[in-house]
Each structure stands twice: as C-alpha cells, then as structure tokens.
Amino acid sequence: MVNIGLFTQIVINGLLLGGIYVTIGVGFSLAFGVLEVVDFAVGEYVMIGAFTGALLTPLLGAEGVFVIPIVLISFFALGALIQPMIHHVTTGDRPHPLLMGLVFTFGLATLLRGSVLSIFGPNNRDVPSSLLTGGVEISGVGTFPVVRTVTAVFGVSALVVFMYYLYRTTGGMAIRAIAEDRTNARLMGININRYQSIAYGAYAALTGSAGVFIGMTFTANPGMGLQYTAFAFFMVVLAGMGYLPGVIVAGIVLGLTQSFTAVYISGNLVLLVLFAIIYVVLLISPAGILGRGEWAT
Amino acid sequence: MTDKILQTTDLTKQFGALTANDEISLSIDRGEIRGIIGPNGSGKTTFFNTVTGFYKPDGGSVHFDGKEVTGWKPYRLARRGLGRTFQIVSPFKNMTVRQNMLAVQTDDGRSREEKRNRAEEIMEFLEIDHIANNEARGMSGGQQKLLELGRVLMLDPELVMLDEPAAGVNPALESRIMDHIHELNRDGTTFVVIEHDMHVMKTLADSVSVFDSGSHITQGNFTDISQDDAVREAYLGGTTAEEDGVPI
Amino acid sequence: MSETTSVTNRIPGSRRYWYVGLGALMITWPIIFGNFWARIGVGALMWIGLAQSWNMIGGYAGYLDFGHGAYFGIGAFAAGIAMVQFGYPFVVGFALAIVVSIAISYLVAVPTLRLTGAYFAIATWAFAEAVKQAALITGITGGTFGLSLPRSPDTFIGVALPFQIGETFFYYAMLMLCMATMSLTYYLFERHEFGYRVKALRDDQDAAESLGIDTTRVKRQVYVLSCVVAAVFGSVHAWYIVYIHPNDVLATIITDRMVIMALLGGLGTLTGPVVGGLLVFLLQRLSSVFLGSTTFYLPLIGILIMITVLFAPSGIIGILRGEIDRNDVRQNVKDLGEKFNLL
Numbered sequence: 035m036v037n038i039g040l041f042t043q044i045v046i047n048g049l050l051l052g053g054i055y056v057t058i059g060v061g062f063s064l065a066f067g068v069l070e071v072v073d074f075a076v077g078e079y080v081m082i083g084a085f086t087g088a089l090l091t092p093l094l095g096a097e098g099v100f101v102i103p104i105v106l107i108s109f110f111a112l113g114a115l116i117q118p119m120i121h122h123v124t125t126g127d128r129p130h131p132l133l134m135g136l137v138f139t140f141g142l143a144t145l146l147r148g149s150v151l152s153i154f155g156p157n158n159r160d161v162p163s164s165l166l167t168g169g170v171e172i173s174g175v176g177t178f179p180v181v182r183t184v185t186a187v188f189g190v191s192a193l194v195v196f197m198y199y200l201y202r203t204t205g206g207m208a209i210r211a212i213a214e215d216r217t218n219a220r221l222m223g224i225n226i227n228r229y230q231s232i233a234y235g236a237y238a239a240l241t242g243s244a245g246v247f248i249g250m251t252f253t254a255n256p257g258m259g260l261q262y263t264a265f266a267f268f269m270v271v272l273a274g275m276g277y278l279p280g281v282i283v284a285g286i287v288l289g290l291t292q293s294f295t296a297v298y299i300s301g302n303l304v305l306l307v308l309f310a311i312i313y314v315v316l317l318i319s320p321a322g323i324l325g326r327g328e329w330a331t
Numbered sequence: 332m333t334d335k336i337l338q339t340t341d342l343t344k345q346f347g348a349l350t351a352n353d354e355i356s357l358s359i360d361r362g363e364i365r366g367i368i369g370p371n372g373s374g375k376t377t378f379f380n381t382v383t384g385f386y387k388p389d390g391g392s393v394h395f396d397g398k399e400v401t402g403w404k405p406y407r408l409a410r411r412g413l414g415r416t417f418q419i420v421s422p423f424k425n426m427t428v429r430q431n432m433l434a435v436q437t438d439d440g441r442s443r444e445e446k447r448n449r450a451e452e453i454m455e456f457l458e459i460d461h462i463a464n465n466e467a468r469g470m471s472g473g474q475q476k477l478l479e480l481g482r483v484l485m486l487d488p489e490l491v492m493l494d495e496p497a498a499g500v501n502p503a504l505e506s507r508i509m510d511h512i513h514e515l516n517r518d519g520t521t522f523v524v525i526e527h528d529m530h531v532m533k534t535l536a537d538s539v540s541v542f543d544s545g546s547h548i549t550q551g552n553f554t555d556i557s558q559d560d561a562v563r564e565a566y567l568g569g570t571t572a573e574e575d576g577v578p579i
Numbered sequence: 580m581s582e583t584t585s586v587t588n589r590i591p592g593s594r595r596y597w598y599v600g601l602g603a604l605m606i607t608w609p610i611i612f613g614n615f616w617a618r619i620g621v622g623a624l625m626w627i628g629l630a631q632s633w634n635m636i637g638g639y640a641g642y643l644d645f646g647h648g649a650y651f652g653i654g655a656f657a658a659g660i661a662m663v664q665f666g667y668p669f670v671v672g673f674a675l676a677i678v679v680s681i682a683i684s685y686l687v688a689v690p691t692l693r694l695t696g697a698y699f700a701i702a703t704w705a706f707a708e709a710v711k712q713a714a715l716i717t718g719i720t721g722g723t724f725g726l727s728l729p730r731s732p733d734t735f736i737g738v739a740l741p742f743q744i745g746e747t748f749f750y751y752a753m754l755m756l757c758m759a760t761m762s763l764t765y766y767l768f769e770r771h772e773f774g775y776r777v778k779a780l781r782d783d784q785d786a787a788e789s790l791g792i793d794t795t796r797v798k799r800q801v802y803v804l805s806c807v808v809a810a811v812f813g814s815v816h817a818w819y820i821v822y823i824h825p826n827d828v829l830a831t832i833i834t835d836r837m838v839i840m841a842l843l844g845g846l847g848t849l850t851g852p853v854v855g856g857l858l859v860f861l862l863q864r865l866s867s868v869f870l871g872s873t874t875f876y877l878p879l880i881g882i883l884i885m886i887t888v889l890f891a892p893s894g895i896i897g898i899l900r901g902e903i904d905r906n907d908v909r910q911n912v913k914d915l916g917e918k919f920n921l922l
Binding site: 074119120122123130132134135136137138140141142143144145146147148149151152260264267302305306309310312313316317 | 694716
C-alpha cells in the first residue's frame with residue numbers, strides 16, 4: 035500500500051531538486067552548442083562552487099547566500115579565461131579537434147578535482163546558512179524545506195533570466211545563431227569569440243552558484259564533481275545535446291529519479307541507475323540531433 | 332552477367348519532411364560512362380549515398396550486377412566491385428600514399444605480394460608512384476584527387492561512381508584525370524560521374540541523367556539534354572547561348 | 580610539413596648497441612638493483628602496458644575510451660574472485676580475466692561503438708562508473724571491504740613451487756607481459772595491414788567503408804583486444820598488491836593516467852606510450868616521495884593533459900619526429916594569446 039504522504043513528499047523533493055539541476059543542464063547544453071565541446075568539467079564547477087561557499091561563508095557572517103554574487107562574478111571570469119583555451123583546442127590544425135576539446139576538459143576536471151582534494155583533503159564541508167533554515171509545511175501536501183525551495187527558486191529564476199537573455203536580446207540571439215550555424219554566424223559579422231566567452235562564462239557562473247546552493251542543501255566534498263557531471267550527461271543525453279527545452283524536462287526527470295531511487299531502492303544505487311539509463315538511451319537513440327554528418331552508418 | 336550493371340527502381344530517401352530522392356529509377360549499362368547533372372540540392376550525392384549503402388533507402392531497390400543489394404553496407408558493395416569517391420577528398424592523412432592504397436580491403440584472396448604489385452601498377456598508371464612514400468598529409472589537392480582514384484581502383488571495381496572528380500582542379504590535371512577515366516573505360520570499367528563542368532560532361536559522358544528537386548527528370552546524350560527546355564530552365568540558367576555545343 | 584629532421588634519425592648505427600644494452604639492463608634489472616627498484620620496475624612496466632592498451636583504441640583507432648580503466652579492475656576482480664571466493668590458483672584467475680574481459684568488452688562494443696566520438700566517450704565513462712558502483716554493492720567482489728588474495732608459493736599453479744613469489748617474480752611477469760604487448764602492437768598495428776585499416780577508419784571512417792573495410796568489425800576487434808590487455812595487467816596487479824578494492828582498481832584515475840600517458844607520449848605511435856608511461860609514472864612516484872602526497876600528482880596530470888592538448892597534441896614522439904618543433908609550439912602559444920586579446 036503506497037503511503038500517499040510519503041509519495042507526495044518524494045515528488046516534492048524530486049521537483050525541488052530538478053529546479054537546480056535544470057540550471058546545470060541548460061548551461062551545459064548551451065556550452066556544447068556554442069563551443070562544440072562536451073565539458074567533462076561541469077561537475078567540478080559545481081564542486082568548486084560548493085567549496086567556495088564552504089570556505090567563504092565563515093568570512094561573510096556565516097551566511098551562504100552572500101557568497102552567491104561573489105561566485106557569479108568570479109566564475110564568470112574563470113569561464114571567460116578558460117573559453118579561449120577550449121576554442122584554441124577545438125579549432126586549428128590538429129587531429130580530431132573536437133575530441134581534443136573533450137580531452138582538454140577532462141584534464142581540466144582532473145586538475146580541479148585534484149587541486150581541491152590535495153589542498154583541502156577528502157572530508158565533507160558544510161555551507162552554513164542561518165537564513166535558509168527550517169521548512170514550510172503545507173498541510174495535505176507536504177513539507178517544503180526552505181533551503182531546497184530557495185534553491186529551486188533560484189534555479190528556475192536563473193533559468194528564466196537566462197532564457198530571456200537567449201530569446202529576447204540581441205546578444206542572446208547571437209549566441210543562438212552561433213550554436214546553430216557557426217559559419218553563417220561568422221559571415222553575418224557576429225564576433226564568435228566574444229559571444230563564446232560570454233556563453234561559457236555565464237555557464238560557469240550559473241553552474242558555480244548552483245554548486246553553492248547544492249553545498250547548502252547537501253554538503254561540499256572534493257569527489258562530488260563526478261556525480262554532477264554524470265547528472266549533466268544524463269540530462270543532455272535524455273534531451274538530446276543542444277536541445278534546450280528538452281533539458282528542462284530531463285532535469286525534472288533527473289530530480290524525480292534521484293528522489294524515488296533513494297527512497298524506494300537505495301541511495302547507493304542512484305548513480306548506478308542513472309548510468310544504466312544513460313547507457314540504454316545512448317544505445318537506443320543516439321542523438322541524431324547532433325547532425326555530425328548523417329553519414330554515420 | 333547482365334548488361335545492366337546498376338539498376339535502381341523507385342529508390343527513395345527522405346530526411347524528415349524533405350524527400351531528397353523521389354522514386355529514382357535508372358539503369359546503367361555495362362561499359363558506359365554515365366554523367367549525372369543537376370542543380371545543387373537536387374539529390375545527386377544523396378543518390379550516391381543511398382546506392383552505396385551510406386544511407387538506408389526509405390523505398391525502392393538497388394540491383395548491382397544482377398543481384399539485389401538494397402541496404403547493403405558500403406564495405407560489402409565495395410568488395411563486390413562498386414567503388415565510389417566523395418565530393419570532399421580526404422586521403423588517410425597519417426599514412427603514406429602507398430599505405431593508403433594498401434589499406435583497401437578486398438576479399439578475393441589476393442596474396443600480400445599480389446596486392447603490393449597491383450598498388451604499384453595503379454600508382455604508376457596515375458603517375459603518383461614517385462610520391463608513394465610521402466605522407467598523404469602533405470600532398471597537393473591534385474595529387475589527393477589522383478590518390479582517391481587510385482584507392483578506388485585497388486578494388487578492381489566494375490563500376491566506379493565519381494562525385495565531382497574535376498572540382499577545384501586545374502585544367503591540365505583535369506584533362507589527365509579524364510584521360511585516365513577514358514582508358515579505364517576502354518578496358519571495361521563502367522563509370523557514373525557527377526559533374527558541374529559542362530565541358531567535361533560533353534566530352535566524357537556517353538549518356539547523361541538529369542536530376543532536379545529529388546527526381547530523375549530525364550536522360551539522354553549530351554546534345555539532346557542540353558537542348559531540352561526543361562533542363563535548361565532548371566539547371567543551365569534558361570540560356571539559349573552556346574559555345575562549341577555547350578550551353579553557357 | 581616541418582623541415583626539421585627527427586632526433587632519432589641523427590643517431591647513427593650505434594642504435595643497435597643501444598637496444599642490446601637496454602635489453603640487457605631490463606633483463607637484469609631486479610638482480611642488479613634489488614627489491615626497491617624491482618618494485619619501481621613492476622609499476623613502470625605495467626603502466627607502459629596499460630598506456631599501450633589504451634593507445635590501441637584511443638590512439639590508433641581514434642575512439643576515446645574514457646572507461647578503459649574498468650577492464651583493469653575487471654581483470655583484477657576476476658583474479659581476486661577466482662582465488663579468494665573459489666580457491667583457485669592464480670593461473671585460473673589469469674585465464675578467467677581473459678575470458679571475462681573478452682565477453683564483457685564484446686557486449687559493450689556492439690552497442691557502444693555505433694556511437695560517435697563524444698557520445699562514445701560519455702558512454703564508456705558511464706559504463707566504467709556503473710561497474711565501480713556495482714562492484715561496491717555486490718558481495719562476490721567483497722563489497723565495500725574488498726578482497727585479499729593469497730600469495731603462498733602454491734597459489735600460482737596449485738602446486739608448491741620452489742621459489743618465493745616476490746618482487747622479482749612480478750618484475751619478470753610484468754616484463755614479459757609488457758614485451759608481449761609491445762610486440763603485439765608493433766606487429767598488428769605497424770606492420771600488418773590490419774594497422775592500415777585501423778588508421779584508415781580513424782582518419783576517415785566513411786572513406787574506409789567505401790574501400791571495402793568493415794569498420795564495425797575492425798573497431799570491435801581493436802576494442803576487445805585493448806580491453807583484454809588491460810584486464811590481463813589488472814589480474815597480475817591484483818595478485819601483486821594482494822588487496823583489491825573497487826575504489827582502487829576501478830577508480831577513474833586509472834583511466835586518467837592511461838589517457839595522459841598515451842597523449843603525452845603521442846597518440847597512435849608505438850613508442851608514445853613507453854615515453855609517456857615512463858614519464859608520468861616517474862612523476863607520480865617522485866611527487867609522492869618528495870611531496871609526501873598521494874594526491875598531488877592528480878592536478879599535475881590534469882595540467883599535463885591540458886598543456887599537451889593545447890600546445891603539443893601529437894605528443895613527445897611528435898616532437899621527436901619533427902612533426903612539431905619549437906617554432907610550431909611558439910606559434911601555437913601566440914595563437915592562443917591572441918584569443919585572449921579579443922575579449
């Protein structure tokens with residue numbers, strides 16, 4: 035007999051989680067569309083965001099939320115710094131440029147993870163927040179933990195702002211043009227490099243700040259990056275690389291899957307279930323959306 | 332041994348809402364050189380890809396040398412004697428010219444010795460034997476074109492489908508390539524050639540097929556084709572001007 | 580093409596003496612230098628072999644397998660399970676590692692190799708992570724406790740042997756395996772026509788198909804072979820270190836290391852993994868000795884990957900062969916610098 039109360043609570047948790055996952059997924063998907071690189075470092079941006087939160091919060095009156103603006107700005111700068119390197123690797127006369135871009139981000143991920151692990155050790159750290167405590171109980175529905183709810187709200191708001199930028203401003207349109215057809219975008223006079231920097235910087239900023247919230251919701255740990263990289267892959271594989279609306283749905287599916295698996299099966303198996311799904315989806319319908327040559331037999 | 336080496340019947344290929352090949356039926360006689368012309372986007376290269384197995388057809392059939400080969404994977408067709416080249420030439424950059432030739436795989440039980448000798452023969456024929464040990468990466472565009480032809484010839488193909496062999500090639504080399512094609516044709520190889528250069532088409536092709544908007548609209552010898560109003564309208568710019576019997 | 584001559588061509592006929600000397604050194608290594616250096620040798624030889632195995636599928640065939648380390652772990656656990664859970668001698672574990680890795684890699688290859696570059700990387704990565712998770716959960720692998728393998732003299736072939744199974748034994752075992760791997764790679768990929776087909780499918784898969792090459796079959800063969808090699812080394816490694824745990828033998832860092840070794844040395848070359856393997860292995864050893872840290876080499880590997888991909892994508896061998904010289908690298912750095920200015 036299914037406990038309705040528990041069930042709805044799981045759904046609520048899943049949806050709230052989905053709210054922040056979507057932010058990560060959309061950024062990741064966009065980075066792929068604009069830079070043509072599968073960014074293996076996405077999870078590490080989350081991790082570093084969480085760690086930044088853990089380290090800076092004590093300096094800022096023990097309030098995690100105050101770290102957010104700092105992360106947004108510094109991660110944007112970080113992304114803008116990294117983007118030219120990725121661009122350099124994926125263009126130019128070298129074998130398999132796009133795959134080399136992937137290897138590059140793989141190396142970047144290793145660097146980030148290894149640095150934090152070496153400097154700070156393997157233990158968990160908290161991102162404390164005195165503002166976001168407790169929960170709001172809505173009778174008949176369930177409890178909405180404040181920190182998770184605010185996280186989800188942030189995630190969705192960030193997404194809305196981001197989407198607005200993409201679809202309603204000239205800058206956003208330029209970025210979409212680049213994602214769709216790089217050559218023609220260049221011919222139309224769009225400064226590819228500049229917009230790629232903006233896109234990647236925005237993606238890093240969003241992902242990093244999502245990390246702060248995730249740090250507040252769960253914890254910060256040097257090894258957590260892998261999990262979120264897996265999450266990002268999960269979302270875009272489900273949605274199809276570069277297809278933004280699908281990512282939103284996929285993010286929600288991810289949150290729900292995690293929530294349900296953790297309760298009904300086992301917390302340990304969440305990753306396994308996700309990997310299995312990634313695997314199966316990739317095999318049944320590998321993205322034809324990529325259009326990297328319809329030649330592939 | 333049929334005299335129709337290649338035959339397609341209502342061959343269709345769709346990409347979503349776009350019908351790139353709409354029930355294409357044509358047949359190639361053994362020993363002929365068939366030209367294929369048509370505006371960009373008319374489905375010529377798609378046709379090549381569907382026939383040679385790179386695309387799965389959505390309808391219709393392909394018969395090669397009397398046998399149904401619809402949907403066969405490209406390597407099977409290649410081993411059976413159907414060779415093709417691509418619009419954008421790409422030699423195997425990280426190997427030498429000779430290694431490019433030797434990478435070709437047939438399943439006719441040739442010994443390594445025989446294969447090497449054949450590769451030497453072909454390279455001499457195409458006059459690229461002097462660069463046999465050079466890395467393909469450093470070759471000029473013209474040499475790459477010759478290598479591409481050479482590789483296909485390693486299959487000892489009965490039918491060779493060439494996708495714009497003269498594209499971007501200087502007149503001297505173009506003429507050389509055409510001579511090679513004629514010589515191979517005299518020795519029995521059938522050719523199907525996509526080309527945009529009308530001069531080339533006139534001297535090369537025995538018969539020309541015209542594609543437009545996914546359909547095979549007509550076929551005939553070059554002179555008849557170039558006089559055809561529909562063809563002129565669709566492809567040749569509606570012009571009535573001519574030079575040496577070639578529309579300009 | 581660069582005008583510079585490669586370094587190796589400048590060595591005259593004395594090369595032969597070089598090789599003989601090197602060979603003699605390798606054969607007498609543990610005898611001359613003792614156990615500590617034998618241990619170094621075991622590690623170095625194993626990693627060279629692992630790097631070479633990755634080079635087969637990643638370098639020669641051009642398919643970036645980001646889950647290759649899983650097979651190392653699979654081989655390790657095959658040996659471990661055979662010896663610990665079933666009490667078989669090591670040779671059975673060794674054989675089991677081969678059989679199991681062939682089976683699993685074939686099952687993975689059929690669906691996964693249909694994917695293109697980036698997706699293949701993700702899928703193999705996901706596969707490896709899933710294997711690790713599964714190993715942590717199931718009982719037969721010892722779960723979260725791992726397995727401890729026996730190492731008495733009768734555990735090799737089931738009959739008591741007159742010598743101890745110590746550092747020297749493993750050194751020669753790894754030496755033989757490494758030499759076998761190198762010879763196999765050399766023969767198959769550099770001398771045999773098979774190698775031409777592999778390189779052809781890497782350079783242009785469609786052109787290769789159109790020239791009679793069954794690319795699907797060739798890809799699978801390379802993948803399965805490369806996985807078996809990794810598993811073989813894994814099985815010997817398991818017996819060597821005696822205690823295996825999923826977080827060690829199925830760790831992501833194993834794949835990371837293989838990738839950087841092959842990349843740094845030179846993808847798709849025979850000697851690349853040797854150079855890269857030695858360098859990275861020594862780097863890791865030195866950093867743990869002098870910096871006292873077992874994790875500090877991680878960010879170093881990360882930086883190495885980034886720098887190599889940025890400035891010298893054809894690796895050290897590429898530099899030695901004259902494919903890239905100092906001027907090219909300088910130009911490379913300049914190009915990169917320009918990109919920053921555009922901001």
